[in-house]
Amino acid sequence: MKTLMKFAGIAASLVLLSACTTTGPDVDATAGAGTDVASGPTGPVPGSQADLEESAGHRVFFAFNEYTLTPQAQAVLSRQAAWLQEYPETRIKLAGNCDERGTREYNFALGARRAEAARAYLVSLGVDAARITTVSYGKERPLDPRSTEDAWSLNRNSTTTISAAGA
Amino acid sequence: MPRLLTILLTIFVVSAPLSAGAKVTIDITQGNVDPMPIAVPDFLGADDATSELRHDLTKVLMNDLDRSGLFKVIDQRAYIMGDDMGVNVRPTFPNWRLINAQVLIVGEVVELDDGRIQVSTRIWDIYADEQIGAVAFKTPADNWRRAAHKVADFAYKALTGESGYFDTRIVFVHETGPKEKRIKRLMIMDQDGANPVPLTDGLNYQALTPRFSPTQQQITYMALFDNRPGQVYLFNIETGEQEQLGTFRGMTFAPRFSPDGRQVLLSVERHGNSDVFKMDLATRRLTRLTDHPAIDVSPSMSPDGRRISFTSDRGGSQQIYVMNADGSKQKRITFGEGRYQTPVWSPRGDLIAFTRQYRGRFYIGVIRPDGTGERLLTESYLEEGPTWAPNGRVLMFYRQTPSRRNGKGGGASLWSVDLTGRNVRLVRTPGDASDPAWSPLLP
Numbered sequence: 001m002k003t004l005m006k007f008a009g010i011a012a013s014l015v016l017l018s019a020c021t022t023t024g025p026d027v028d029a030t031a032g033a034g035t036d037v038a039s040g041p042t043g044p045v046p047g048s049q050a051d052l053e054e055s056a057g058h059r060v061f062f063a064f065n066e067y068t069l070t071p072q073a074q075a076v077l078s079r080q081a082a083w084l085q086e087y088p089e090t091r092i093k094l095a096g097n098c099d100e101r102g103t104r105e106y107n108f109a110l111g112a113r114r115a116e117a118a119r120a121y122l123v124s125l126g127v128d129a130a131r132i133t134t135v136s137y138g139k140e141r142p143l144d145p146r147s148t149e150d151a152w153s154l155n156r157n158s159t160t161t162i163s164a165a166g167a
Numbered sequence: 168m169p170r171l172l173t174i175l176l177t178i179f180v181v182s183a184p185l186s187a188g189a190k191v192t193i194d195i196t197q198g199n200v201d202p203m204p205i206a207v208p209d210f211l212g213a214d215d216a217t218s219e220l221r222h223d224l225t226k227v228l229m230n231d232l233d234r235s236g237l238f239k240v241i242d243q244r245a246y247i248m249g250d251d252m253g254v255n256v257r258p259t260f261p262n263w264r265l266i267n268a269q270v271l272i273v274g275e276v277v278e279l280d281d282g283r284i285q286v287s288t289r290i291w292d293i294y295a296d297e298q299i300g301a302v303a304f305k306t307p308a309d310n311w312r313r314a315a316h317k318v319a320d321f322a323y324k325a326l327t328g329e330s331g332y333f334d335t336r337i338v339f340v341h342e343t344g345p346k347e348k349r350i351k352r353l354m355i356m357d358q359d360g361a362n363p364v365p366l367t368d369g370l371n372y373q374a375l376t377p378r379f380s381p382t383q384q385q386i387t388y389m390a391l392f393d394n395r396p397g398q399v400y401l402f403n404i405e406t407g408e409q410e411q412l413g414t415f416r417g418m419t420f421a422p423r424f425s426p427d428g429r430q431v432l433l434s435v436e437r438h439g440n441s442d443v444f445k446m447d448l449a450t451r452r453l454t455r456l457t458d459h460p461a462i463d464v465s466p467s468m469s470p471d472g473r474r475i476s477f478t479s480d481r482g483g484s485q486q487i488y489v490m491n492a493d494g495s496k497q498k499r500i501t502f503g504e505g506r507y508q509t510p511v512w513s514p515r516g517d518l519i520a521f522t523r524q525y526r527g528r529f530y531i532g533v534i535r536p537d538g539t540g541e542r543l544l545t546e547s548y549l550e551e552g553p554t555w556a557p558n559g560r561v562l563m564f565y566r567q568t569p570s571r572r573n574g575k576g577g578g579a580s581l582w583s584v585d586l587t588g589r590n591v592r593l594v595r596t597p598g599d600a601s602d603p604a605w606s607p608l609l610p
Contacts (some may be wrong), residue, residue: 040446057373066483100567103508103522103551104376104602106478106485108389109434109441109462116439134419135396136436137323140373145346146550147569147577156381163394 013126036062047087049162056083060118062156065102069121073158077118080160081125087167095120095159096136097143104138111136118158133163199291201427202239202327204267205232206293208246210274210286211253219282220308221276224315228272230359231319231333234583235561236590237326241268254287263293267274270299272322277309283307286314290325300325300451312361313609320608332556336606337563338377338386338404339581341365342599346570346577351601353377353388355404358605360595366404366515376421377402381514382428386604387412389420399433401448413446415455424466426514432456432466432475443477443494456494467512467519468492474536476500476510476519487521489536500538509551512536518586522551523562531564531584544588554605561585563594565601 008043051125052058057080060073069077096111096118105114123129144151207229210221223479232238247262254275257545263271273287287303301319304314313334319332341354341363352369356362367374375397377388384405392462396418402409413419424431429448434441443457443466453543457463461481468475474487490497501507512519518533523543529550532543549567556562562581563583570577579601581594596605 045377075267099548101524101527102506103465105434105465106508108418108420109436109464112396112436112441113439113462119439133395134439135392135394137391140351140375140391141347142347145570145574145577146571146572151570151574 002108031132047090047166051158052080052083055079055134058160059157062114062158064099064152064156065110066156067110068119069117072117074121077121079125081122084122084127084131087165087166090162091131091133092121093163094132094134095141095160095161096134096155097141097155097159098139099136099155100139100142100147101152102139104140107138108136111138114156114158117159173387193486199602202237203269204241205238205270205272206241206246206263206266207232208243208248208252210288212276214278217276217278220284220311220371221274224276224311225274227315227359227361228274228319228322229314231316232322234359234592235323236585236587236592237323238270241266250490254289258291258293260281260291260293260296263291268293269433270326272318274318278308279305284311284314286311286318288318288321290322312357316358329560330558330608332558332561332605332608334609335557336609337581337594338366338379338604338606339565339596339600340377340602341369341597342374342579342601343369347573349373351375351391353386353402353602354597356596363597366402366407376602377604378423378554379604380428381422381426381573381607382424387422387431389422389423396436399400400432401431413451421465423465423467423511426472430468432468434464434466437606443475443490445465454494456490457497465509467510469512469536470516474512476536478508485524487534488517489519500536501541502538503541506597509553510553511553513555513559514557517559520555520562531562533562533586542588544584544586545591547580550582552602554603556583556605557607563603563605565603567601 057076060076086110094115096115098111119132119134142155144154179340209225212221229240231368233240240494242550245266249259254273258271271291277285277548283305285305289301290299292299306314314335323331335358336355338355340351342351343349350369351373353366354363356502369371372390372392375389375393377386378387384476386402389397392402397420399419399422400414401410402414419433419435432445435444441464442461443463444455446453459481461479463479466475466477474489478485479488485508486499487507487510488497488499507521507523509522510519520533523530523532528546530543531553533544534541547566548561548569550564553562553564565579565581567579571591578599581596581603582602583594584591
């Protein structure tokens with residue numbers, strides 16, 4: 001199920017809206033799957049992982065062997081920052097991931113770079129650094145198991161998950 | 168946690184004259200196109216009770232020699248066996264010349280009163296009509312595989328002048344499940360794939376990049392967790408005891424023992440940046456070796472303990488660097504196209520093995536520590552993680568195949584290759600396997 005990004009109601013995202021695109025790797029085929037929120041006409045529970053994924057997007061993508069944030073990635077993170085302002089008790093984990101076209105050890109370092117790039121951007125937008133933890137999974141947790149350019153693009157990411165929900 | 172027993176082998180030299188100088192020798196540095204033809208009849212024995220054991224032991228020995236690529240074991244059906252064959256009998260040399268055997272290995276297994284077996288072996292030079300060497304081991308009967316590997320190591324050394332690598336073990340990552348949810352746990356097995364035993368259960372973390380201590384039955388590896396950064400652990404494979412190596416806020420990874428076994432080199436990540444450190448195991452004192460905003464990873468120390476190779480992307484792409492053991496004089500040694508990673512210093516000191524990515528393919532290669540003499544040995548869609556046999560003549564590594572279009576497949580397997588690059592062999596494992604780590608020769 002494809003989940004289209006929602007931009008509504010988040011001021012911080014407006015300035016970067018022009019850089020957003022609903023095509024390309026920012027559209028995550030797996031977003032919204034496997035969450036703990038019942039689906040229904042009312043939509044995801046506010047403040048939940050599903051809400052984060054629908055309202056802001058929980059994943060940003062990187063070019064091959066890169067850890068710099070693309071404009072699209074910055075837009076997603078800006079929406080995440082605004083969302084996190086709405087739920088100030090919520091803590092998040094950023095997980096950096098890599099495609100399989102690298103060695104295990106280097107990819108752990110590269111994944112750490114990607115998570116850190118996302119973390120630093122969120123902090124620069126005012127998110128308290130104490131709310132964020134980072135991990136690198138290297139190339140060990142691919143989203144897409146195929147050995148294709150599309151799969152590799154998807155697997156080069158930093159993924160935001162809620163590690164402790166707000167009260 | 169299964170406890171792995173260490174079984175001591177009593178080694179003694181058969182009381183018989185050794186020849187002054189064998190004429191049959193193999194120069195393993197030259198890359199033999201034609202392996203040496205060698206005859207290995209089933210080990211002899213008076214007792215029928217040992218006949219199956221003798222046959223199996225001979226098979227293990229033959230397999231070791233064959234897989235080295237240096238020897239070609241002649242089909243046993245071609246042998247002309249005289250009635251007077253014995254480990255203490257001079258062979259009828261013309262019978263072996265007739266089938267073009269250059270070397271004959273004759274062995275014998277005797278059951279001892281205390282339940283042990285004695286395995287005696289003599290190696291003969293067929294063309295010089297003389298003995299090359301003789302050796303015998305006493306060991307518990309259920310330890311016959313190790314006795315076979317010891318005989319293979321003895322033969323390898325007698326015929327090449329180099330120490331063997333057959334009585335060794337491999338720790339590796341055993342992989343099960345779909346690629347996006349793969350269970351990765353440590354296993355240990357004999358060098359030839361026999362006796363696989365799981366070391367970790369794979370439930371709460373993925374175990375990756377194991378490395379053997381060069382001096383003890385101990386490994387170091389990285390445990391990858393879901394909710395906290397991956398950490399380096401020490402694992403005693405005799406007792407099953409584990410401990411995290413130090414306390415770090417960031418990730419620790421890419422561990423490797425120093426050649427004396429007293430230190431672990433590793434990468435420590437802090438705020439997204441990875442640098443190389445070393446930790447003294449006795450004092451747990453941590454010393455920073457690199458301090459660079461680029462990624463510094465995959466350290467490996469030279470056997471004399473004086474230098475360290477590592478991967479860095481400080482020059483824009485991943486390349487191999489060498490520095491002094493204290494971190495001084497960091498110098499880039501690879502300049503080829505593509506990316507050079509996972510440098511591993513040979514136990515002989517003469518070469519550094521590496522993984523190279525180049526135009527969409529992966530290669531295992533070797534290069535001299537001064538950056539000259541690069542040679543690529545193998546190539547595939549994805550291969551990495553070389554580990555040296557203790558004699559520095561053979562490498563093991565892992566290969567991953569591309570997944571099929573439906574995302575299935577993409578399995579990993581262990582391979583070995585000698586320094587000529589000609590002798591590439593699949594290593595038998597129970598299921599998918601990656602990240603091999605070769606043990607030192609067992610005591």
